[in-house]
Amino acid sequence: MAPSSQKLLSENVPCTPSSAGRFDIGVILGDCGIEPTVERHNAAADAISWPLIDYSSCPPTDDQIAINRWLTHASLAGKRILHVGAGNSSLASLLADKVGAIVAVTVSVDELRHAQMLDLPGYTPLLMNKHGEAFANAFDARSFDYIVDNNLSSFACCQKHFERYFAAIAEALAEDGVILTHWLGMRWVLDVGVDDVEPAWLLDERKLRTIATAFGLRLDSDGDVFFMRHADRSSGS
Numbered sequence: 001m002a003p004s005s006q007k008l009l010s011e012n013v014p015c016t017p018s019s020a021g022r023f024d025i026g027v028i029l030g031d032c033g034i035e036p037t038v039e040r041h042n043a044a045a046d047a048i049s050w051p052l053i054d055y056s057s058c059p060p061t062d063d064q065i066a067i068n069r070w071l072t073h074a075s076l077a078g079k080r081i082l083h084v085g086a087g088n089s090s091l092a093s094l095l096a097d098k099v100g101a102i103v104a105v106t107v108s109v110d111e112l113r114h115a116q117m118l119d120l121p122g123y124t125p126l127l128m129n130k131h132g133e134a135f136a137n138a139f140d141a142r143s144f145d146y147i148v149d150n151n152l153s154s155f156a157c158c159q160k161h162f163e164r165y166f167a168a169i170a171e172a173l174a175e176d177g178v179i180l181t182h183w184l185g186m187r188w189v190l191d192v193g194v195d196d197v198e199p200a201w202l203l204d205e206r207k208l209r210t211i212a213t214a215f216g217l218r219l220d221s222d223g224d225v226f227f228m229r230h231a232d233r234s235s236g237s
Contacts, residue, residue, distance in 0.1 A: 021159045021160070021163060022163055022214040022215070023163075023210050023211050023213075023214040024210070025200055025203075025207040025210055025211065026198075026200040027158075027159045027162075027198055027200045027201065028198060028200070029157075029158040029159065029198065030158060030159050030160060031158050031159075031160040031161075032157040032158035032160070032161065034157065035132060035133060036129045036131040036132045036155075036157055036161055037129055037132060038107045038127055038128065038129050038132075053107060053108045053111075054108045054110040054111055055087040055088055055108070055111065056087070056088050056089075056108065056110045056111045056113075056114035056115075057088065057114075058087070058088055059088070060087065060088060060090040061087075061150070061184070061185075062184060063150040063182035063183070063184035063185045063224075064087060064090060064091070064150055064182075065090075066182055066223075066224060066225055067091070067148055067150055067180050067181075067182055067225060068090060068091055068094050068095075070180065070222070070225050071091070071094075071095060071146065071148075071180070072094065072095070074146070074178075076095065076098045076099045077098070077099075077100075078099070078100040079099050079100055079145040079146060080099070080100050080101045080102075080103070080143060080144045080145050080146075080174075081095065081099055081101070081102045081103070081144065081145065081146045081147075081148065082102075082103050082104075082105075082139070082144040082146070082147045082148070082169070082172065083102060083103070083104040083105070083148045083149075084104075084105055084130050084147070084148065084149035084169070085104075085105070085106065085130075085149060085150065085151060085154075086104035086105065086106040086108075086111045086112070086114075086115050086125055087106075087111065088111075088114065089104065089111075089114060089115045089118055089120075089123070089125070091104075091148060092104060092115065092118065092120050092123045093118065093120065096120035096121055096122055096123050097120075097121060099122065100122065101122040101123075101124070102120075102122060102123045102124070103124045103125075103126065103139075103144075104123070104124070104125045104126065105125075105126045105127075105128050105130060105135065106125065106126075106127060106128075107127070107128070107129055107155075109127065111125075112125050112126075112127045126138070129155075130149075130155075130165050131155065131156065131157060131161040131162065131164065131165045132161075133164075135165065135168060136164050136165070136167070136168045138168075139168070139171075139172040140172070141171050141172065142171075142172070142173065142174045142175060142177075143172050143174070144172050144173060144174060144177060145174045145176075145177045145178070146177060146178050146179075146180065147169050147172065147173055147177065147178070147179045147180070148179075148180045148181075149169070149179070149180075149181055149185075150180075150181055150182045150184070150185035151181075151185040151188055152166075152181050152185065152186065152203065152208070153186070153189060153201040153202075153203055154185070154188060154189060156189075156201050162201075166211060166215055167215060170215040170216065170217060173229075173230065175230060176229075176230075177229070177230075178227050178228070178229055179217070179227065179228040179229075180225060180226070180227055181208075181225075181226050181228075182224055182225055182226065183224035183225075183226070184224065186202075186203035186204065186208060186226070187202055187203070187204075188202075189201045189202055205219070205221070205226070208226060208228075212228045213231075216230060216231050216232075217229060217230060217231060218230070218231040
């Protein structure tokens with residue numbers, strides 16, 4: 001988890017209750033009033049010394065390792081994976097030759113360049129903010145069998161834009177697909193540099209179940225790895 005520090009960027013944004021949202025986990029800021037962009041995160045990364053955004057040269061985190069390990073035992077032939085948060089592309093490096101295609105998104109130019117230099121078969125890295133409008137419109141419905149985001153609520157600027165992101169991945173998830181996340185990532189939120197992230201975005205099983213249910217998903221877990229599937233599907237992987 002990133003060390004605490006005084007916030008380096010601040011903005012005057014309207015603070016409205018989120019009671020009109022699709023779920024209630026105690027978030028106060030319903031709409032930050034600012035469209036999320038890649039540039040805002042780049043500015044924050046330039047302002048501090050620890051690796052806030054660019055993990056291209058870092059080893060995979062423990063939660064990413066756990067998710068990668070789970071996927072190696074899944075049915076992968078011909079499957080399509082969406083990896084939200086490319087990092088050092090460890091997932092693609094491990095699985096690119098075992099799946100139909102992998103798409104990864106990142107807000108880091110360096111992570112994008114690192115991914116492109118790997119030149120892995122069927123691997124498409126994209127530079128975009130998962131909470132932005134471009135991401136919400138990027139993918140066809142039911143187009144991914146596995147969607148991986150080990151930091152689901154990270155960089156959430158407000159409930160409105162988080163809901164837009166979650167609606168997008170729920171829509172992009174195949175009928176029998178799986179969204180994967182991890183306990184460690186659920187317990188990490190950005191506390192410096194971008195937006196005024198609220199402690200309510202620290203997720204636990206109850207909060208994640210509340211969010212999943214609001215989007216027609218069922219939550220299951222295997223140890224510290226959590227899975228979301230369309231609620232009308234069986235529990236098989």
